[in-house]
Amino acid sequence: MANLKIGVVGCGRIGKLHINNLINSVPGVEVAAVADPMLDKSGAREWLAERGITTVSTDFMDVINNPEVEVVFVCSSTDTHCQVSMEAVKAGKHVFCEKPIDYDIDKIKALLALVEEKGVKFQVGFNRRFDHNHKAVADAVKDGTVGDPHIVIVSSRDPEPPPASYVAVSGGIFYDMMIHDFDMVRYVTGSEAVEISAVGSCLVNPNLQEESGIPDVDTAVVTMKMANGAIAVINNSRQAVYGYDQRVEVFGSKGMASDANDLRNTATVMTVDGAVSQKPLWFFLERYNQAFINQVLSFVDAIQNDKPTAVGAVDGLRPVLMAKAATESCQNGGAWVKVEA
Amino acid sequence: MANLKIGVVGCGRIGKLHINNLINSVPGVEVAAVADPMLDKSGAREWLAERGITTVSTDFMDVINNPEVEVVFVCSSTDTHCQVSMEAVKAGKHVFCEKPIDYDIDKIKALLALVEEKGVKFQVGFNRRFDHNHKAVADAVKDGTVGDPHIVIVSSRDPEPPPASYVAVSGGIFYDMMIHDFDMVRYVTGSEAVEISAVGSCLVNPNLQEESGIPDVDTAVVTMKMANGAIAVINNSRQAVYGYDQRVEVFGSKGMASDANDLRNTATVMTVDGAVSQKPLWFFLERYNQAFINQVLSFVDAIQNDKPTAVGAVDGLRPVLMAKAATESCQNGGAWVKVEA
Amino acid sequence: MANLKIGVVGCGRIGKLHINNLINSVPGVEVAAVADPMLDKSGAREWLAERGITTVSTDFMDVINNPEVEVVFVCSSTDTHCQVSMEAVKAGKHVFCEKPIDYDIDKIKALLALVEEKGVKFQVGFNRRFDHNHKAVADAVKDGTVGDPHIVIVSSRDPEPPPASYVAVSGGIFYDMMIHDFDMVRYVTGSEAVEISAVGSCLVNPNLQEESGIPDVDTAVVTMKMANGAIAVINNSRQAVYGYDQRVEVFGSKGMASDANDLRNTATVMTVDGAVSQKPLWFFLERYNQAFINQVLSFVDAIQNDKPTAVGAVDGLRPVLMAKAATESCQNGGAWVKVEA
Amino acid sequence: MANLKIGVVGCGRIGKLHINNLINSVPGVEVAAVADPMLDKSGAREWLAERGITTVSTDFMDVINNPEVEVVFVCSSTDTHCQVSMEAVKAGKHVFCEKPIDYDIDKIKALLALVEEKGVKFQVGFNRRFDHNHKAVADAVKDGTVGDPHIVIVSSRDPEPPPASYVAVSGGIFYDMMIHDFDMVRYVTGSEAVEISAVGSCLVNPNLQEESGIPDVDTAVVTMKMANGAIAVINNSRQAVYGYDQRVEVFGSKGMASDANDLRNTATVMTVDGAVSQKPLWFFLERYNQAFINQVLSFVDAIQNDKPTAVGAVDGLRPVLMAKAATESCQNGGAWVKVEA
Structure with a gap:
């Protein structure tokens, strides 16, 4: 089978991550073209050349119009995800789009419809x-094994807060951070959130709202009534000083499944002072390194063997609807907000 | 030092538990008198005689008026806790009262005032x-060590549901079960709940409301805004098929403290099918056996050395106020309810 | 069923432990008589009186000849275990004998024969x-579940060393400490040691041999070829500064079973410095408290229901033979020594 | 800094592993030349070409004589390790040599002397x-932190046995498998084995000796008296059905350090049947994947910054001496054998 030719739009941190993975860890593919508006200012051109990638451009349409390119990876800035994806789908390319697709629900729905119409493969980057x-x-x-899910608890805490300037444009904690956990709840329950209550505070940085200019919080708890009757709780903190805390628990009629953090190592040192073991891995590049690879392996498999993608366009839409509801609830003291269907 | 003379009111399951502990595991005390209205019908008279306790009566006032008795343990039926405690305090006795004191907040407040006035020691049985x-x-x-608490998660699940007939008179899950967890949140945060939202469903027994005749639930999640800014979440289930699940996690500015269940044993058997380890201890008599003893040791110490009791009358009041708010919230779809001060 | 009448010979630390357990935790028995040569000097008479035990004597034959007494607990000093047991068996009493029965193998064998002849129940106190x-x-x-045992590892370490004066009369580490582990290897494998190699050093107390006057060690590793082909390793240290370390691992053809220490509590505190959890319970009275009770429950059950005892007289003999072989090996630089049959 | 030019001798399983790691995971190096006698028969030429490596030969001297090559990785068949290393060192190249260097102790010593004389960097592949x-x-x-080491326990068990034909030429379990554990004991204690006793049986494959033609075992326990007074125990099995079992424990005067296996994932599923968690990773390529990379990073760092290598030539010699002693002991029923100095 000939290699799948991949074009990558965006060569920043996440674009480079994908390019390295595509080269080193994904068999049967090659990176045929890359576009990034900052190609020369950022040093991306050299970085790509070192990897033998010379079909490069500052215009993403060059990637999309490149007849060799069969698949487009959308790794550009968040505000362009939807537009680039639309163009790629229009051109009949398969698309892997980093999350979130967009914050504008109508735009996402339009993309969904187009993906449907064109019959291409589309996957959103919910790597977890x-x-x-x-x-x-x-x-x-x-x-x-766990029976019907009754209670779901997702604990998701970052090791350190982003700058307030990031929060100012990210849409806030429910859009930039908890979005992953909204997807996780859908993933582990196989059900949709019907109604959401969100409460939060600025406990990590009491000046966050002032500094960011938006009514955001850095510590948040969200409760959800799921369509299947389960109750789901997500808790987020921008700062777990001990590291990246990523745990999921599903309690059901027949039992409970839960996971623990990956630790730096399994060693324990026991002395008169107690038993000391390791902290979690520090952050997402370390913790979800293999997950980034696995999602692309799955996407490539979907294309090569004509299967549905594991995380489709609708999976890009629902978490945004949940973030929207949570944001509204949090700004209203935790009032219950229905999630749009 | 002469032994502290203890009178016990109520010789059912919990009364017997305390009497055995007082005899076997609490030095410096003796059980001087016991009252139970069912003394003869229940076989309690013989049970007590086997333990050398012969000053017995069917009238609890005999215990309270017994001039030898310095301390009264109130282990009678829940609806008499407050009355018996009032009489004992009036008589100048120290009182250990099983939880809950009462569901009527005014009655509890009257008891609090009387305890204050009489200057006796009063402890509520929040053994956890x-x-x-x-x-x-x-x-x-x-x-x-964990800094300011930001997020608290209490997971508390019983191994099997009580009969609907019990629920019918217990006041429901927030009063008979989560009351312990409300106390736990206060205990581990050192702060009070300001506002509460409770959601729940009948997932264990879909016919619970019909069978019990009250609008109760068997699966519940409660979120609380605490006075110190922390957000606390309690989840309860009437049925964790794998056993009594009792875990507490406090996440704060400097770290996280959490506990795990006590297991039947520490053995792990690893085969081609994976590693199998043990389930939690089955239920509260097994799990909190030593805690029942420890709380009495602490109470006796408070009396003998004139210290404040570790769990005072106000600690009996606040969880009832929280249960009241949670019950109201749950019956209103999770609406936020302020906890009475 | 009438209560089983128990006579206890020896009212020191271990005698008191058994008496308390017999009173509080073993149904269907009563302590009918106690003998201890130091009855008055040690305060044992008062201690017993507080528990309602007044049939007491300084002569152990008074217990054995007491017609009420059906069972004798031998809790006297080690050098009298065998003699007291012999007399009790002769008198047709069931016997629970603390370990070790004796260090003289012929004496143990004589006792075995007598137990056989008399048809009484006999159990040795291998509580683990x-x-x-x-x-x-x-x-x-x-x-x-683990298939045929291939490798057995017993790690058994005390929290602090006994005084050299104790070692001087105990027979050394293989007799007073590892004897339990020899029994454990037999227990978990269901097989006998054929040949033993023991190496050891004085790493905890370099002056141990000088101070104790015997060629003992405080750190020892013993390897055993078992009759069933398995290889067993025991490691002992007189001083694990972090507490009483008691672990057993059996690796076999179908898997591995292993246990971990019981900890003071299950809490973990995670901060920037790592995750700190608890140390093991401190020593054998705390760690094996329930095991002391369970062994007596088992013994009483054997008597009441005429079953074989779980730990018979031969189980008292074999570990002594193993300790003898290990001692000889250790004093010969680890040379392999056959265990007497 | 210019890239370090690396020549690789041997392009079988382990050679390919190193080449992939050098390309993908080790910055500052490039693979300049590769030799393998089976270049064309094995498909290695194509495999290398796909990675852009075209300076290839069937004669390892072409790699060594290549003036571009600064470092030689010796990944050829075990019996050629020493010869290839000698030639490379003679040519003034730095050498990374897969373990074992050789089974002939004089040859290793000659290599050691030459490395010393030539002043090149030499590292042996004890990746663990x-x-x-x-x-x-x-x-x-x-x-x-753990104080002076007193007891060391290394448990090292493979998931499945190699074919008897492999054992026939490998030198047996002490040379081909326990060699890593001998190094581990030296590594974690910082001390040398003085005397060794080895016992073993054919418990996995009772016909092993017949099939392999050598007096080998598949289950082995080795005890070592270390120069610093510690006692070390290694246990090996050719078949742990649950996976690759790799654990190390050091018990010392101030505490204990121990590690546990890396598991497939951290999830636990708890049901009425108990708590099921994961098995260890399956085998060394999976388990020690990162360790293979780390050792090369360390070696490259030693060259680039002129530091001693972390695992020098003497570290290649000592484990072979230990394997020799263990083999002799095992064939003599566990008799103690002094390790040559």
Whole structure:
């Protein structure tokens, strides 16, 4: 089978991550073209040349119009995800789009419709579904081992807060951080959130709202009534000083599946002062490194063997609807907000 | 020092538990008198005689008026806790009262005032504060190791549901079960709940409301805004098929303290099918056995050395106010309800 | 059924432990008589009187000849275990004898023969067989889950060394400490040691041999070729500064069963410095408290229901033979020594 | 800094592993030349071409004589390790040599002397020293946290036995498998074995000796008296059906450091049947994947910054001496054998 030719739009941190993975860890593909508006200012041109990638451009349409390119990876800035994806789908290319697709729900719906119409493969970058730990929890639900899900608890805490300037444009904690956890709840329950209540505070940085200029919080708890009757809780903090805390628990009629953090190592040192073991891995590039690879392997498999993608366009839409509801709820003291269908 | 003379009112399951502990595991005390209205019908008279306790009566006032008795343990039926306690305090006796004191907040407040006036020692039976695991979590908060508490998660699940007939008179899950967890949140945070939202469903027994005749639930999640800014979440289920699930986690500015269930044993058997380890201890008599003893040791110490009791009358009041708010919220779809001060 | 009448010979630390357990935790028995040569000097008479035990004597034959007494607990000093047991068996009493029966193998064999002849129940106090953790490991071997045992590792370390004066009369580490582990290896494998190599050093107390006057060691590793082909290793240290370390691992053709220490509590505190959890319970009275009770429950059951005892007289003999071989090996630089049959 | 030019001798399984790691995971190096006698028969030429490596030969001297090549990786068949290394060192190249260097002790000593004389960097492929878990244990010894080592236990078990034909030429379990554990004991104690006793049986494959034609075993326990007074025990099995079991424990005067296996994931599923968690990773390529990379990073760092290599030529010699002693002991029923100095 000939290699799948991949064009990458965006060569920043996440674009480089994907390019390295495509080269080193994904068999049967090659990176045929890359576009980035900052190609020369950022040093991306050299970085790409070192990897033998010379079909480069500052205009993403060059990637999309490149007849060799069969698949487009959308790794550009968040505000362009939807537009680039639309163009790629229009051109009949398969698309892997980093999350979130967009914050504008109508735009996402239009993209969904176009993907449907064009019959191309479309996958959103919810990489955590491909994490070894969370996947094992989800599998224990799917295969019936835990029975009907009753209570879901997702604990998701970053090791350190982003700058207020990032928050100012990110849409806030529910859009830039909890969006992954909204997807996780859908993933492990196989059900949709019907109604959401969100409460939060600025406990990490009391000046966050002032500094960011938006009514955001850095510590948040969200409760959800799921369509299947389960109750789901997500808790987020911008700062877990001990590291990246990523845990999922599903309690059901037949049992409970839960995971723990990956640790730096398994060593324990026991002295008169107690037993000391390791902290979690520090952050997402370290913790979800393999998950980033696994999601692309899955996407490539979907294309090569004409299967549905594991995380489709609708999976890009629902978490945004949940973030929207949570944001509204949080700004209203936790009032219950229905999630748009 | 002469033995402290203890009178016990109520010789059912919990009364017997305390009497056995007082005899076997609490030095410096003796059970001087016991009252139970069912003394003869229940076989309690013989049970007591086997333990050398022959000053017995069917009238609790005989215990209270017994001039030898210095301390009264109130282990009678829930609806008499407050009345018996009032009489005992009036008579100048120290009182250990099983939880809950009452569901009528005015009655509890009247008792509080009387305890204050009489200057006797009063302790409520929130035994979980004396559990080795939960105490270690609370200590890590108190000594500052975890910093300011930001997020608290209490998972508390029973191994099997009580009969609907029990629920019919218990006041429901927030009064008979989560009351312990409300106390736990206060204990580990050192702060009070300001506002509460409760959601729940009948997932264990879909016919619960019909069978019990009250609008109760068997699966519940409660979120609380605490006075110190922390957000606390409690989840309860009437049925964790794998056993009594009792875990507490406090996440704060400097770290996290959490505990795990006590297991039947520490053995792991690893085969081609994976590693199998044990389930949690089955239920509260097994799990909190030592905590029941520890709380009495602490109470006796408070009396003998004239210290404040570890769980005072106000600690009996606040969880009832929280249960009241949670019940109201749950019956209103999770609407936020302020906790009475 | 009438209560089983028990006579206890020896009212020191271990005698008191058994008496308390017989009173509080073993149904269907009563302590009918106690003998201790130091009855008055040690305060034992008062201690017994507080528990309602007034049939007391300084002469152990008074207990044995007491016609009420059906069972004798031998808790006297080690050098009298065998003699007291012999007299009790001669008198037709069932006997529970603390370990070791004796260091003189002929004496033990004579006792074995007498027990056989008289048809009484005899149990040796290898309480660790009744520990929840080790029992679970043994059960996983017995029920075939781990297949044929190939490698056994017993780690057994005390929290602090006994005084050299104790070692001087105890017979050394293989007799007073590892004797339990020799029994454990037999228990979990269901097989006998054929040949033993023991190496050791004085790493805890370099002056141990000088101070104790015997060629003993405080750190020892023993390797055993078992009759069933398995290889067993025991490691002992007189001083694990972090507490009482008691672990057993059986590796076999179908898997591995292993246990971990019981900890003070299950709490973990995670900060920037790592995750700190608890140390093991401190020493044997705390760690094996329930095992002491369980072994007596088992013994009483054997008497009441005429079953074989779980730890018979031969189980008292074999570990002594193993200790003898290990001592000889250790004093010969680890040379292999055959265990007498 | 210019890239370090690396020549690789041997392009079988382990050679390919190193080549992939050098390309993908080691910055500052490039693979300049590769030799393998089976270049064309094995498909290695194509495999290398796909990676852009075209300076290839069937004669390893072409790599050594290539003036561009600064470093030689010796990944050829075991019997050629020493010869290829000698030639490379003679030519003034730095050498990374897969373990074992040789089984002939004089040859290793000659190589040691030559390395010394030529002043090149030489590292042996004891990759486990670079494993995150074992390194953390070793670090806790080195930094004094566990105090003086008293007892060391290395459990090292393969998931499935190699064919008897492999054993026939490997030199047996002490040379081909336990060699890593001999190095581990040296690594974590910082001390040398003085005397060794080895016992073993054919419990996995009772016909092993017949099939392999050598007096080998598949289950082995080795005890070592270390120069620093510690006692070390290694246990090996050719078949742990649950996976690759790799654990190290160092018990010392101030505490204990131990590690656990890396598991497939951290998920636990708890049902009425108990709590099921994961098995260890399957085998060394999976388990020590990162350790293979780390050792090369360390080697490259030693060259680039002129530091001593972390695992020098003497570290290649000592484990072979230990394997020799263990083999002799095992064939003599566990008799103690002094390790040559």
